[in-house]
Amino acid sequence: MASDGSVAEDAELERPLHSSLVVHALGFLGVPFRLGGDSAEEGFDCSGFVQAAFRQVMGLQLPRIARDQARATESIERSELAPGDLVFFNTLGRRYSHVGIYIGGDRFVHSPRSGARVRIESMGLRYWATRFNGARRVQVAGLTTRTPPAPMQAELLTQR
Numbered sequence: 001m002a003s004d005g006s007v008a009e010d011a012e013l014e015r016p017l018h019s020s021l022v023v024h025a026l027g028f029l030g031v032p033f034r035l036g037g038d039s040a041e042e043g044f045d046c047s048g049f050v051q052a053a054f055r056q057v058m059g060l061q062l063p064r065i066a067r068d069q070a071r072a073t074e075s076i077e078r079s080e081l082a083p084g085d086l087v088f089f090n091t092l093g094r095r096y097s098h099v100g101i102y103i104g105g106d107r108f109v110h111s112p113r114s115g116a117r118v119r120i121e122s123m124g125l126r127y128w129a130t131r132f133n134g135a136r137r138v139q140v141a142g143l144t145t146r147t148p149p150a151p152m153q154a155e156l157l158t159q160r
Contacts, residue, residue, distance in 0.1 A: 046111050075134060087102050087135055
């Protein structure tokens with residue numbers, strides 16, 4: 001099939017990288033919450049968790065704050081969610097105050113709050129369903145399954 005450079009085709013090519021992102025993010029399960037945290041060694045807050053996962057797997061530097069991560073990404077319909085997309089919630093009385101990474105099956109992985117650890121939750125739970133306020137996609141121009149970013153290449157080579 002010939003490449004026509006369409007947005008749909010670009011998104012399809014990016015999905016394997018997003019699957020790698022999900023697998024990597026799940027590796028952080030159990031890491032404690034830490035306000036302002038952005039590493040597995042010290043702990044994560046929600047946006048630090050998302051930022052670290054995208055940086056480590058895709059070599060992308062997302063903004064540090066959930067609200068700014070929302071501004072830097074493309075809005076999608078909830079029905080369009082695919083693993084690796086971002087899901088945002090209003091947990092502090094303002095839009096985009098909490099973020100997680102969608103993993104499929106109406107579930108997401110996130111660093112929820114002080115005293116908790118990175119975990120998987122269902123978006124169907126009443127708490128999250130009533131606070132959901134957006135699905136967004138990180139657009140990764142030029143990345144395909146044949147040309148992963150350097151950080152991912154190094155990680156794959158060390159796993160062999």
